[in-house]
Amino acid sequence: MDLGLLEHLQSYLTERRIERFESILKQRTRHFHVVTEDVYQLHNTSAVMRSCDVFGVQDLSIVEEINSKQIDKEIAMGSQKWVNLNRYNSISTCIEDLKTEGYQIVATSPHGKSVELHDFDVTKKSAFFFGKEKEGLSDVVLNNADVSLKIPMYGFTESLNISVSAAIVLQHVVTRLRKSDVDWQISEDEKNELRIEWAKNTIKSSAEIVERFYEDK
Incomplete structure (x- = not known):
């Protein structure tokens, strides 16, 4: 999993959304x-x-x-x-x-x-x-x-x-x-995978954002 991508995607999310993800991940x-x-x-x-x-x-x-x-x-x-x-x-x-x-x-x-x-x-x-x-x-x-x-x-x-x-x-x-x-509870690696997937499912045009991220690396 790419933690750099996770950080990049989270920059498009509000603090409230990130906190919501973290709260739910603890319950998964x-x-x-x-x-x-x-x-x-x-x-x-x-x-x-x-x-x-x-x-x-x-x-x-x-x-x-x-x-x-x-x-x-x-x-x-x-x-x-x-x-x-x-x-x-x-x-x-x-x-x-x-x-x-x-x-x-x-x-x-x-x-x-x-x-x-x-x-x-x-x-x-x-x-x-x-x-x-x-x-x-x-x-x-x-x-x-x-x-x-x-x-x-x-x-x-x-x-x-x-x-x-x-x-x-x-x-x-x-x-x-x-x-x-x-x-x-799920492991930290599993949580990171879900953080990425959930961010993708939340952000509009996430596919294009991910593509640009890897082009710029």
Whole structure:
């Protein structure tokens, strides 16, 4: 990463904006990762991204083996600027990559022998998979999951909208994580990478500014 570029980009930002970035960076985590699998309602994926930003989860992976779409910026409310978005066209590749990065695979499912949300071990680095609105997660995810997780429900309805489920899960696990002894914050190098990306996403004509910076070096 180029710290000179970071300093240059920050010269275009107000002190208030820089202070805002620093405040939020202290709250960011990569201890948790969120994955959506072939969610065909655009507003649901966008709302999940918004929840990731709200609860400080930096990474969202979208698997689109069947359905392909763009994030709805109105529903994401600008969160696409602040959350790292990874796109996959293979659920198996996504699972393999996350396992390589040390994540346990968590299938969110109301069925089977699932761990209830309040009993979930938040100390383990975890990737939470959320499935299609009606069909749920694929057999590939269910068969490769290290653990299944369910939200306790006490009514006739046996499922929740995916974006609601994601918000409930993230609010619960992130709150408990922050009360734990886990070192959940991102590293200084990761913060610098985000400082650069966030500055680029904030500044108008940032691509031209970056190009001129390297031409003048």
